[in-house]
Amino acid sequence: MSSVPESIATAARALRRDRLTDLFARDPERVTHLSLAWEDWRIDCTKERWTADALALLVAHAEACNLEHWIAALFAGEKVNLSEGRPALHTALRQRDVAPLFVNGRDVMPAIRETRSRIRTLAGELRAGRRGGATGTPIQAIVHLGIGGSDLGPRLVCDALPGPPSGIDVAFVSNVDPADLQRALAGRNPATTLFIVASKTFTTQETLANAAAARRWIAAALPPGRDAGGHFIGVTANVAAATAFGIAESDVLPLWDWVGGRYSLWSAVGLPIAIRHGYDAFAALLDGAAAMDAHFRTAPFAHNVPVVLGLLGWWNACALGHTQRIVVPYAHGLARLAAWLQQLTLESNGKRVTRDGARVFGPTAPALWGGTGTDSQHAFFQWLHQGTHDVPVEFVVPVRAQYPPAEQQTLLVANALAQAQALLVGRGGDALRQELAALGLQGTPLNAAFAARECPGNRASTTLLLPTLDAANLGALLALYEHRTFVESVLLGINAFDQFGVELGKSLAQPIAAALGDGRTLPDATDPSTRALVKHVHSLMRKRS
């Protein structure tokens, strides 16, 4: 299931030799055939190294991979996370209709609705200054403690949305590096600061270390006898651990084992969004995602945005052999989009075995990285235009501005379109020679200047135009990426919802931390490199004292 059918491999081989610009000449309807529309969005896949015929082959392959079945299974709450025997029900978190949804014989929708209502109440109280700390002064700042999926999603959304400051300042701390928390606390007032501790298991090493340090910081500032617990809210599936930490049960919002961390921003993990931007914005985010869910569930494959982008992603990686993809949002608010997508795609599909445990034949998820436009034009775009590695780029372009002046927004959007065009057409030939000759160059200097300036072009990109970066469009965008990642997993034949690869490093860190902490020795079988590094760390630590 995960290998590339011969018809697709043949099509890819032939297309590898073509110039992309020739593909436009060959199919006068190419723009119609390879552009998608959804609501006011336009998704231009015409500059990619494929054709309408290739897309038809891919749609047929998706059918052969039972994609329709898998989409239905995802939404129905079937146990698509086979290795852990669980459904993956992030779509239920944004489901707005009244239909029940059963997991192990129980309707999960009432608990989801009740949690939404608790988010609304809590965010409303905080925004209205109606929740006080241990001394009674209203809370004015939130520090959200979480890492990975409990951090990247809500942080991305809080950053991305514009809007009037809510009065409540929201900061995020994730890293176990003490610098992260200590810098976030500098200048803050313990009496008016509330911490959210988001950890599905309530055992995440980084989050719990930061939560303990935060509790010490609060406790040290309180009058004797006052309880620090009221400065903490928990978001977790492990209520017992949260209450043992000192959080009142009424301040623990639930998570469920059928919400994966990297799909959790729609749950109570998204509480900081509702606090920072208001519950209405959070609800609009859910609604935007639900609209994309409905599209994904019902649109024919050839017009289904997550399906077509998933097919394209799989084609680029598996048929054309690209080992990387680059995402460049032309929106400063999406500065963290690449980081969120890295977790989503690389943790979901960075695997090597199929659902059945067989070795995948061929590559799985390619690397994903990126940066914002226009900043990236002054950083790595030189490499895209003149380097030797050919990596497809995805431009994400909200058209209407969040802020004035309009001329800057026009420049921003123009730059996005111009970069996609430049990657396609390149620079060279007689046009460049004439340009240089007009500057008075000739002979060897002209040849040298030509070589230094020539850009090969012929580089693939997709451009995603969305109307603007508001909560509804952002919700749809993130849901689109979730579903595309799922489509790719189905074509690869793998389970997108587990992440057993992260266990090994955690277990190896324990004996090393013990050795660094108290000089305990590492097991004899430890490799000589790690032993030598531990020795050097010891010597550097001793120098401090």
Next chain:
Amino acid sequence: MSSVPESIATAARALRRDRLTDLFARDPERVTHLSLAWEDWRIDCTKERWTADALALLVAHAEACNLEHWIAALFAGEKVNLSEGRPALHTALRQRDVAPLFVNGRDVMPAIRETRSRIRTLAGELRAGRRGGATGTPIQAIVHLGIGGSDLGPRLVCDALPGPPSGIDVAFVSNVDPADLQRALAGRNPATTLFIVASKTFTTQETLANAAAARRWIAAALPPGRDAGGHFIGVTANVAAATAFGIAESDVLPLWDWVGGRYSLWSAVGLPIAIRHGYDAFAALLDGAAAMDAHFRTAPFAHNVPVVLGLLGWWNACALGHTQRIVVPYAHGLARLAAWLQQLTLESNGKRVTRDGARVFGPTAPALWGGTGTDSQHAFFQWLHQGTHDVPVEFVVPVRAQYPPAEQQTLLVANALAQAQALLVGRGGDALRQELAALGLQGTPLNAAFAARECPGNRASTTLLLPTLDAANLGALLALYEHRTFVESVLLGINAFDQFGVELGKSLAQPIAAALGDGRTLPDATDPSTRALVKHVHSLMRKRS
């Protein structure tokens, strides 16, 4: 010069088949042979896919590429940037001795020293509250306007260093997206805000658009007749343009054409560092870099940190064929290191022609991306441990903490060493089977659990241990990366100091911006995709009104 010699290609072919753990068994002195020391640093290259013999071949190749000559030429101010006929004298910016350095017959050192002195004075005045705005109130906040090289370096250093708040708040704005500036201005007081406009040419589209918007913001808040110019400092080689903008000539700090943007943080572009952290910290940064310069200039190749890391980088990319490298600093303050390195390496060596204009045979700079540890462990490390793409990782680990508590720093460092170990050794075999059997699994469930958890290991990494993240060590680290990038350019035979690939997109953006602004049509020859995108942007823009 840029192709791989047969002896090196043969060595790489043989090593590709080996397991890295076997290389330790084969050379009992491997840790000694492939670890480097500099001051208190330890650079462990023992987990890379190479051997002491391969390193010897690479050192010989570096000699054959005249590396010694090129290093001398760089420091001597020779025109190593051949296509633009200029030297690349970032090392002069941190030179502390009194020796003159001649460019086109003129000693550049007096101007460098004078600029340092002006940075010291200006930063001192601002930090002491002795510089007032147009209304006389002391300046309390700096907004630095610059993009690419005028942004990434000073921003990285300002973020990285700890220390008491200076009283002056320093923010950075780079993107032409109006959201970037407008968010930075929200809540700020024009009367006490000073802007630095950093642009070598003083024509950079993004920076000048933001500077104009900033001037309007200041002017709108001033009493009639007061001049906004005093709220701006210029850092530029184009003094005339800066004074025409309204900046007093005494407030324009110089740049020179022999400082490349991506090598400019050591110049007046680094002014925000001196304002935020004090001139002494800026001086310590320069001194740290100068110490690395001296090492690079004089140490024998086999013990020369930038040379050996450059050889390793070239070996991984050109001999072993890796198309990517990943950098993971285990220090929250280095969250922007990967972005700075992207510009440094991809803009410097993302080229396709040699110094002489011939097509490079083989790949040039591989992609570079990354994120901080431990955050990245919860994002893309799944992909490193169980994905199908094999990408070398570089761990950058400052050992001693900037902040308490010490236990968190110990966890941080332990995680870095554990991840490098996990990538090397993997997880599987009888040990994993027994672990699963001990949980009561057998038969098919055991096999499925085994497949889901197996990590192949055998993945290369380098670990760079430095004593702590202070100004001197940070300066040395950044200089190390600059020199490594230069070493790689010499082995590739390319000019690391131009960036003509960025011109095309800029020129294509002009007609598109005009078309978006006033409905002008694009040239007939424009590709159908770009035309269709412009049309859709128009329709979305009209919907606003």
